[in-house]
Amino acid sequence: MQADWELVRAPPRPDLAGAVLGYTGYREHRAEPILRREVPVLVLPLIVNFAAPFMLSVAGGQSTAPQGFAAGLIDRPVLVSSTGLAACVQVDFTPAGAYGFFQLDQRDMAGRIVDLDDLGELRLLGPRLRECRSWADCFALLDRVISQRLARGRSLSPEVAGGLAWLTARRGRGRMRDLAAAAGWSERHLTRRFVSETGVGPKTIARILRFEHARELAGQQEPGGWAAIAQAAGYADQAHMTREFAALCGLPPTALARNDAGEHGILESA
Numbered sequence: 001m002q003a004d005w006e007l008v009r010a011p012p013r014p015d016l017a018g019a020v021l022g023y024t025g026y027r028e029h030r031a032e033p034i035l036r037r038e039v040p041v042l043v044l045p046l047i048v049n050f051a052a053p054f055m056l057s058v059a060g061g062q063s064t065a066p067q068g069f070a071a072g073l074i075d076r077p078v079l080v081s082s083t084g085l086a087a088c089v090q091v092d093f094t095p096a097g098a099y100g101f102f103q104l105d106q107r108d109m110a111g112r113i114v115d116l117d118d119l120g121e122l123r124l125l126g127p128r129l130r131e132c133r134s135w136a137d138c139f140a141l142l143d144r145v146i147s148q149r150l151a152r153g154r155s156l157s158p159e160v161a162g163g164l165a166w167l168t169a170r171r172g173r174g175r176m177r178d179l180a181a182a183a184g185w186s187e188r189h190l191t192r193r194f195v196s197e198t199g200v201g202p203k204t205i206a207r208i209l210r211f212e213h214a215r216e217l218a219g220q221q222e223p224g225g226w227a228a229i230a231q232a233a234g235y236a237d238q239a240h241m242t243r244e245f246a247a248l249c250g251l252p253p254t255a256l257a258r259n260d261a262g263e264h265g266i267l268e269s270a
Helices: 095-102 120-130 135-151 158-169 176-183 187-198 202-219 225-232 238-249 253-259
Strands: 005-010 020-029 034-038 044-049 055-058 068-071 078-082 085-093 113-115
Touching: 005 135, 020 135, 044 095, 044 120, 068 120, 085 095, 085 135, 095 135, 095 158, 095 187, 120 135, 158 176, 158 187, 158 202, 176 187, 176 202, 187 202, 202 225, 202 238, 202 253, 225 238, 225 253, 238 253
Parallel strands: none
Antiparallel strands: 005 020, 020 085, 034 078, 044 068, 044 085, 055 078, 068 113
16 A cells, blocks of 8 residues: 555456456556556456546547446547546456446447446446455455356357457458458448447457557567568558557557556656
């Protein structure tokens, strides 16, 4: 509690591994405000705050400060600010896990920050977590709650689940006609089902996966610079990658790499 910064991560129970990527407990104590840029990833978070709520601003969209919230897949940057005193627990869901856990048409969450108070019985999760005496207790409670909701929730259709695996294995590369053929559907029907079950179409998921791959390669400082990264990540050229970075995170590649502080996030001037 006296440390300036605390980050505790834990995996979910083994039987939840396909639905939950992990849990994070986080505390930060600073004298000045904190501002971070969250960029698109193939993760759907649920966050419960124990301190003052974060202010969240989706580029070109809503600004909100809920005490607890979930987010759908977002293909734009989100600015997250706090007073400097932050504490929260976070669950990172896979698209399959989010579909089963939230029990919503994912179109209702895509591109949005959703207050837990608007998610039925999930509004009770925050008070229960705040009663926990340790991060381990929080994570054990989340294991139980998630397991119970998944048991009565829905599963992705085999075609959408297979499509996600197809795109993930290729890091977002590949033609949509080939993906549709692998699913046995038309491209139009494939897109409709992806949107219903994940909130976005397969092209958006492919864009996010390519962006994640390019960021990963940039962190490894591969020889050849940004042109080589663009080629390896599946962009037509460096100019194409630069346009995609601007659309997805609001920064050119060099600025994103410069501001990326690892576990501390992508820091901005508050």
